[in-house]
Amino acid sequence: MDNRIFFNPGDSIANIHDYDEAVRKGQIYKKEKHIDDLVIAKGPDDEEYAIFYAKDALPADHKASKPYDVRRKL
DSSP, X not given: OOSEEEEXXXXXXXXXXXXXXXXXXXXXXXXXXXXXXXXXXXXXXXXXXXXXXGGGOBOTTSTTOEEEEEEEEO
């Protein structure tokens, strides 16, 4: 997986300021929903971590896409 990926910010499952908290919430969500394609990504504002379904990635030229740096795949 590349380090940079594009998402619509409105598609995030959660936005959290603390990386460790984002990982914990992502792991809980993954376990509850029985899914395998979550990513923790640092937002374009460089202030928050977002949890996304990896399948929701958009092409860079999509009008709603914003660049995120993937920090962890769950």
